Amino acid sequence: MEVLIVGSGVIGLSVAFELAQAGHKVKIVTRNYEEGASWVAGGMLAPFSEGLVGDELKLSLESLSLYPEFLEKLADVSKIHPFFDDGGILRVFISEEEREEFSDRIETYKEMGIPFSEADPKDYGISGDVHSAVLFEREGNVDSEKLMDALLFACENLRMEIAMDDVTKVKIEEGQVKEVRGFKGTYGADFYVFCPGAWTGAIFEAPVYPIKGQILKLKGVEPEKVLYSSVAYIIPKEGYFLIGATSEDAGFDTRPTAEGVNNLLSGALRVFPSLKDAEFLGVKVGFRPATPDGKPIFEAGENYALLAGHYRNGILWAPVSAKMVLDLVEKGQRSEFFEVFGRKRFGN
Numbered sequence: 335m336e337v338l339i340v341g342s343g344v345i346g347l348s349v350a351f352e353l354a355q356a357g358h359k360v361k362i363v364t365r366n367y368e369e370g371a372s373w374v375a376g377g378m379l380a381p382f383s384e385g386l387v388g389d390e391l392k393l394s395l396e397s398l399s400l401y402p403e404f405l406e407k408l409a410d411v412s413k414i415h416p417f418f419d420d421g422g423i424l425r426v427f428i429s430e431e432e433r434e435e436f437s438d439r440i441e442t443y444k445e446m447g448i449p450f451s452e453a454d455p456k457d458y459g460i461s462g463d464v465h466s467a468v469l470f471e472r473e474g475n476v477d478s479e480k481l482m483d484a485l486l487f488a489c490e491n492l493r494m495e496i497a498m499d500d501v502t503k504v505k506i507e508e509g510q511v512k513e514v515r516g517f518k519g520t521y522g523a524d525f526y527v528f529c530p531g532a533w534t535g536a537i538f539e540a541p542v543y544p545i546k547g548q549i550l551k552l553k554g555v556e557p558e559k560v561l562y563s564s565v566a567y568i569i570p571k572e573g574y575f576l577i578g579a580t581s582e583d584a585g586f587d588t589r590p591t592a593e594g595v596n597n598l599l600s601g602a603l604r605v606f607p608s609l610k611d612a613e614f615l616g617v618k619v620g621f622r623p624a625t626p627d628g629k630p631i632f633e634a635g636e637n638y639a640l641l642a643g644h645y646r647n648g649i650l651w652a653p654v655s656a657k658m659v660l661d662l663v664e665k666g667q668r669s670e671f672f673e674v675f676g677r678k679r680f681g682n
């Protein structure tokens with residue numbers, strides 16, 4: 335089948351990779367390789383630390399279980415091994431109130447049999463200025479930049495065509511895409527997949543908007559595990575670490591700001607003072623694709639799928655998003671998540 339994918343973030347590229355591997359002829363149309371949130375993401379696979387429950391947790395558990403095989407296949411085709419640490423994330427609570435507020439989540443996870451253990455913050459070099467910590471053993475951490483590199487190399491090795499264009503119009507009638515038009519021309523295919531991230535609202539009637547995130551890159555003394563706290567997360571990678579992330583309703587403002595950097599650094603130093611001598615490498619800015627209820631938007635039409643609004647968890651949800659489209663195209667199987675996270679819940 336000929337498939338056209340709009341958008342080259344982690345979602346578009348993961349779908350492209352799975353479909354091309356299954357033998358489909360895939361073409362990607364994207365405006366810009368580098369503007370995507372996917373290059374900026376912290377790369378945490380952290381549904382429990384994020385406190386997800388219900389359908390979002392179900393989606394996350396499915397994606398977490400797909401991750402190791404997804405990365406293995408990707409490394410095979412791309413010859414790049416994206417850094418992957420599946421040794422868990424330490425959820426740090428700054429105060430007793432914070433821990434108390436999270437206690438219903440802990441109860442839910444306990445009832446579901448999610449493995450976690452109480453941890454002594456001091457064992458991980460965390461200062462006395464925190465209340466307690468829990469280790470969520472099944473959470474993970476991937477290097478988003480390397481993941482994106484691997485996906486791009488894999489797409490190239492699978493001889494995929496990538497066209498640079500800004501898609502300006504998508505005409506859908508009675509559940510069918512009739513026309514996809516960009517500045518440079520129109521695009522036809524048997525099936526279409528739209529993954530335009532925070533820019534979805536420009537071509538679809540869907541309430542997706544940008545939430546700006548600033549994230550810092552440093553090198554030097556770092557914690558042995560990802561530390562996830564309400565004031566900052568510290569995320570060790572191979573050869574560097576990240577401190578994330580601000581969350582700002584500031585439109586598509588690409589500027590790093592003094593306040594953003596200051597808040598992240600002071601939050602991280604409060605939790606893990608030993609990083610005071612770390613070398614500062616830079617700041618990155620990206621736009622999370624947010625929706626009014628913070629949940630993704632999935633839609634399956636006759637000849638298309640829309641995958642948008644991955645908000646804070648697009649790296650985590652990439653494998654499951656790709657599998658949903660693969661099952662739809664290959665077997666005509668419509669994942670329950672297309673219903674659960676449908677655009678219709680907003681009246682569109």
Ligand SMILES: Cc1cc2nc3c(=O)[nH]c(=O)nc-3n(C[C@H](O)[C@H](O)[C@H](O)COP(=O)(O)OP(=O)(O)OC[C@H]3O[C@@H](n4cnc5c(N)ncnc54)[C@H](O)[C@@H]3O)c2cc1C
Nearest residue numbers: 341343345365370371372376377378501531547648649650
């Ligand atoms: C600071 C920060 C930290 C984060 N941390 C994490 C984390 O730890 N874990 C996690 O799971 N998630 C995290 N996220 C969220 C994650 O990055 C996003 O959910 C994910 O990257 C969204 O991927 P996407 O492919 O939908 O969009 P994007 O990566 O934004 O890509 C969208 C693509 O579509 C293209 N496009 C848009 N409109 C058009 C058009 N009209 N025509 C052609 N092309 C178009 C763009 O050029 C871009 O290439 C973080 C995000 C930020 C900003």
